[in-house]
Amino acid sequence: MVGLAVVFTRDLLKATMLFAIYSLTIAALFALLDAGDVALTEAAVGAGISTVLILAVLALVPRHEKTAKGHNLPALAIVIITGAALVYASFDLPVFGEAGNPVHQHVGPYYIGETYADMGIPNMVAAVLASYRSIDTFGEAVVILTAGIGVYALLSVRPRRRQRREPEQ
DSSP: OHHHHHHHOOBHHHHHHHHHHHHHHHHHHHHHTTOHHHHHHIIIIIIIIHHHHHHHHHTTSOSBOOOOSSOOHHHHHHHHHHHHHHHHHHTTSOOTTOTTSHIIIIIHHHHHHHHHHHHOOSOHHHHIIIIITHHHHHHHHHHHHHHHHHHHHHHTSOOOOOOOOOOOO
16 A cells, blocks of 8 residues: 555655655564564665665755656566566465475474584574574675665765756846
8 A cells, every 4th residue: 555655646755754654564564474683674774774865865856756748668567577477476385374384394493403403502593693594694784784884975975055047038
């Protein structure tokens, strides 16, 4: 619903706020699915840093989007084909939460049974994040650090004031 509102609004500030709401909603969904690290990254990068960057850009450009004449049919066709391919691919996924899914038969039991023997760390979550998924966790930290440096670099530059043109007579 929020995505449709973003598509149909021409007020860029409203679209930015709707994007932030969408990102927080997705972060909450990740949290409900017990993906805390992904939820934190989505909230920090998606709702936080991205919103600040877009607001900084909006300070430099007009607030309302101009409506274009005509339709971009090739872009619409690409979106429809990609969406149809994703929906088709989703039919091959296992049923969500089913006990017979591969993750519950192989990956989960291995982590539960072998984490302490492999790592010597009693906290299974810390062991998985710090060792089995260390490259992924490091990558997420680098993404957040890079985004923070980018926001700082963009916001530290003072924008130039637009000069108004005098109407010619």
